[in-house]
Amino acid sequence: MNIVVLIKQVPDTWSERKLSDGDKTLDRASSDAVLDEINERAVEEALKIKEAGDAEVTILTAGPDRATDAIRKALSMGADKAVHVNDEAIHGSDAIATAKVLAKAIGTVGDVDLVLAGNEATDGRSGAMAGMLGELLGWPSLTHANELTVENGTAKAKRETDEGTSDLEASLPAVVSVGEKINEPRYPSFKGIMAAKKKPVTTLGIADLGLDASEVGLAGSLVQVDSFAPRPPKSGGQKVEDEGDGGAKIAEYLVGQKLI
């Protein structure tokens, strides 16, 4: 089985995240960059499939030079090899332009049976990549999987929603995006860390993918950021004075917020 796992290096959610004033894209210099945690769960799921049977796990990312740190982490967890699409022209790509790049890059890996991804990155939060990729590749996409089994050419997933659990099933090849509850990702072992630097990483530009600069990046994106404003500071909140009816007041507030 041939598995591709999509990963993304994102600004650490603990650090201050900013957009740059110039082209209104992520200001990468302003924050620490880490492998998005949901991607670790996607890698973990691929490694579980690999350990249960026989699979080759390829990491795929599109990002600048420093995305190699995120690739190395995924490789140190146990993935076999990586493809890094690194091209200035991609800078500023929206979700659809990114999906085009990734779909082409998946095509370079060979006969892929399964593409695994996180359901939503902590930075862009479009949550659409798995669906878009499925569309571009012509494969089914099972999104928000909290449980996944792959056997006999079929992927079965469970998706939990507020209404209940959906059982999803598709024949391979397929795209699956995983949710927070799917697993607990392993820590990379020292042996894994030391082995990672010897694993092959193929670096590709968009020309290698048969794409033109006009199809990607800010120029090739349908979504443009016109302006942005920082989130307003947290307000003081609402104080409930307990005059013997504190519980009822809190319940009233929660009902008002549609939380209960």
Next chain:
Amino acid sequence: MAPDPSDFLAVDAELTAEERDIRDAVRDYASAELAPRISEWYESNTLPRDIAKGLGSLGLLGMHLEGYGCAGTNATSYGLACRELEAVDSGLRSFVSVQGSLAMFAIHRWGSEAHKQEWLPRMATGEALGCFGLTEADAGSDPGSMRTRARHDGDDWVLDGAKMWITNGTLAEVAVVWAQTDPDQGSKGIRGFVVPTDTPGFTANEVKHKLSLRASLTAELVLEGVRLPADAVFPEVTGLKGPLSCLNEARYGILWGAVGAARACYEAALAYAMSREQFGRPIAGFQLTQRKLAEMVVAVNQASLTAARIGRLKDAHELHPAQVSFGKMANVHAALDVARTARTVLGGNGITLEYPVFRHMTNLETVLTYEGTEEMHTLSIGQALTGLPAFR
């Protein structure tokens, strides 16, 4: 760009990508899996054995040894792991030091092939734990005066005596025990033995009522007619060279670990000073507090630089034991000073288990003494400078 308060001189910028990955792996593991439970372990004077499996699967146990299931990292990586573990608690670093630098290193360096095959792979995973018996109640800085005896009886060896202050003694499946085989030869008669702890006559008694290193189990080992086969002895080493080579490894880990403890205390003090308000403003804004913060950050970064330099010397196989003494003496001393200063910044809160500072401070009193007292390391440096041993 403003200096990072956690690494003011960007000492870690000199690390390789692989070393940084190992540092991050230990830091992530320790903060998620160990830090949340450390106060509870400390208060109840326990350390659950099951932490060994997690540490083993990460590759921490015997990480700088080659082969036999060990990760085979460089010395700098091992130092970084000690630093990040001791940033949580000295007891955790002690656990790893004893397993990797004392018990496993002794077997790896001095054991027969059969010893290595039997013990090292299981010790690397954490399935088997080891301890190291050199110190006795009446033989500390002067281990040559030990009274534990090993006598020949036919082909067998029979060991009698007692060892004191043995970390992990009550948990261990195997003890590396150093014993006098021939008192007429003085310290040259000392040899090392691989002792399975289920051998009849071997007992380990926990040392209770410790006020320091409470998230670590300490034992007295009692050996009463412990009968071992002829091949239980380390085949090729006699004299104090054997045990001292192991201590040198452990001291190396400690000089890194102390940086972690110091950093944790300083960071706790900085965070506290920023949020604690008196006279209508954060105490971090007062000059006396800023002096403390500045002195602490200098001490932490100097210790960090010392460790980094000694790591590079070790990786180049150019490290002299007196340089390890330099690091152990300087860094533990610095860490203790930082801990005491940090405690004053935290005021009354500084003496509670809610903050890490007092726990580190009491731990460091042990760290100052074990693996060569501050006094002995001073004399080791003195001897290296003058050629004159002041302790004999």
